[in-house]
Amino acid sequence: MYKLLSHNDLDGVGCGILAKLAFGKDVKVRYNSISSLNREIEFFLENDPPETCLIITDLSPNEQNERRLNEHFTEHGNIQLLDHHKTALHLNDYEWGYVLVEDAGGKLTSATSLLYEYLVSNQYLKPTDAISEFVELVRQYDTWEWEKNENHKAHSLNSLFYLVSIDEFEEMMIERLASSDHFDFDEFEKRLLNMEEDKIERYINRKKREIVQAQVGKFFAGIVYAESYHSEVGNELGKEYAHLDYIAILNVGGKRISYRTIHDHVDVSEVAGTYGGGGHQKASGSSMNEEAFKQFVLDTFHLEPLQADAKRNRYNLKESTFGSLYRNRGDDLFLLYPENGKWVIEQNKKTLSETFISFAEGEKYLKRNYEAWLVKDDLFVEYLMNEVKGKE
Numbered sequence: 001m002y003k004l005l006s007h008n009d010l011d012g013v014g015c016g017i018l019a020k021l022a023f024g025k026d027v028k029v030r031y032n033s034i035s036s037l038n039r040e041i042e043f044f045l046e047n048d049p050p051e052t053c054l055i056i057t058d059l060s061p062n063e064q065n066e067r068r069l070n071e072h073f074t075e076h077g078n079i080q081l082l083d084h085h086k087t088a089l090h091l092n093d094y095e096w097g098y099v100l101v102e103d104a105g106g107k108l109t110s111a112t113s114l115l116y117e118y119l120v121s122n123q124y125l126k127p128t129d130a131i132s133e134f135v136e137l138v139r140q141y142d143t144w145e146w147e148k149n150e151n152h153k154a155h156s157l158n159s160l161f162y163l164v165s166i167d168e169f170e171e172m173m174i175e176r177l178a179s180s181d182h183f184d185f186d187e188f189e190k191r192l193l194n195m196e197e198d199k200i201e202r203y204i205n206r207k208k209r210e211i212v213q214a215q216v217g218k219f220f221a222g223i224v225y226a227e228s229y230h231s232e233v234g235n236e237l238g239k240e241y242a243h244l245d246y247i248a249i250l251n252v253g254g255k256r257i258s259y260r261t262i263h264d265h266v267d268v269s270e271v272a273g274t275y276g277g278g279g280h281q282k283a284s285g286s287s288m289n290e291e292a293f294k295q296f297v298l299d300t301f302h303l304e305p306l307q308a309d310a311k312r313n314r315y316n317l318k319e320s321t322f323g324s325l326y327r328n329r330g331d332d333l334f335l336l337y338p339e340n341g342k343w344v345i346e347q348n349k350k351t352l353s354e355t356f357i358s359f360a361e362g363e364k365y366l367k368r369n370y371e372a373w374l375v376k377d378d379l380f381v382e383y384l385m386n387e388v389k390g391k392e
């Protein structure tokens with residue numbers, strides 16, 4: 001008998017699907033949130049027959065259960081943990097732990113891709129094109145590689161996952177993978193997924209108008225409330241407000257925070273770690289403890305949302321040698337322009353003492369310190385006209 005304890009997201013459920021394809025009725029699968037895993041491990045250690053083989057994927061136990069699992073392994077064997085989270089790398093010290101973030105070819109892994117390899121190399125599962133394609137979609141979604149590759153099918157698979165219940169999704173996928181040569185969506189699903197993508201886009205546009213900015217510790221965070229589509233929200237807001245180090249997505253009802261960054265200089269698994277959570281460098285989560293509630297909710301409740309840069313300008317453009325015009329909520333105007341190989345800022349026509357090596361550095365300073373946004377063309381033209389008049 002096998003028992004699989006896995007995460008309750010697409011990558012975690014991908015593992016359950018593979019386990020059921022491999023072991024059929026001989027495997028019991030339980031999906032968990034990060035916090036419920038330890039209860040399940042304790043239940044297993046106390047109640048399951050010792051000959052049951054335990055597989056844990058996409059999640060890691062706390063220290064106490066790490067020790068208990070090791071004791072169980074020393075006595076009975078029969079434990080395998082597979083994970084790809086950076087914060088679980090210490091589990092490689094155990095014979096039963098296998099944590100790999102990036103494979104030998106430099107490709108990011110996912111729990112589903114690690115389990116697939118494990119099942120195939122131990123000859124529990126025969127590889128097929130359909131299963132390999134499914135595993136690769138899950139991997140690309142989980143590692144966010146789909147975006148770079150513009151692999152929208154991977155994104156759609158995750159959307160479909162959240163449109164139906166976990167049981168339905170599992171059943172649908174097992175049947176499809178067992179019976180088709182290639183992995184694909186049917187016509188009805190394709191129509192549904194198109195509608196869903198539009199809905200996600202509208203949701204994200206709303207979140208772009210709700211986000212506030214605050215300095216939390218050494219970083220500038222964007223803070224937004226959202227219950228759904230965390231990765232999409234984090235990624236789009238991160239790009240829209242690239243001057244922020246990371247985006248904190250608050251789910252007050254669930255008492256959870258997700259952290260996302262698009263930058264290499266920030267490790268959000270460390271940010272999550274300060275509140276008892278963990279995860280990856282670019283995507284992590286923690287529960288919302290009192291300290292986090294104070295910093296992210298109470299201390300920011302009075303703040304006004306950020307305003308996005310004007311998008312359809314023809315004249316007031318970024319990195320323009322004529323300068324780019326910004327405004328803040330106090331109606332101050334800022335002109336960012338190059339001069340003698342440096343970038344300088346004029347605030348209401350008065351030059352600031354700081355200079356910048358690039359446009360991006362100047363804009364980052366402007367946005368972090370003044371929450372200014374690129375204004376629309378009409379205001380820019382008006383500004384230039386006044387400039388000309390002033391000189392006459």
Ligand SMILES: [Mn+2]
Pocket residue numbers: 011012058084110111142
């Ligand atoms: Mn994963």
